[in-house]
Amino acid sequence: MSEAVLNRLQLLVSRRLDGLLQGDYLGLLPGPGSEAGESREYVPGDDVRRMDWPVTARTTVPHVRL
Numbered sequence: 001m002s003e004a005v006l007n008r009l010q011l012l013v014s015r016r017l018d019g020l021l022q023g024d025y026l027g028l029l030p031g032p033g034s035e036a037g038e039s040r041e042y043v044p045g046d047d048v049r050r051m052d053w054p055v056t057a058r059t060t061v062p063h064v065r066l
Helices: 003-017 053-059
Strands: 039-041 063-065
Antiparallel strands (some): 039 063
16 A cells, blocks of 8 residues: 555544544542532532533422532
């Protein structure tokens, strides 16, 4: 195979693999991530820093991220 064909094939494979490794890297900030995950209703004593604001806004009931 010519080098041009190999380069094109490598580019094609790279495009198909793009996105498969998402989620394999650590974030820069410690603590719970910003990705959607499980949540439950807030109970007194829960850490308010773990509030799941999008779910709270959608349901009008305070929720915290797990």
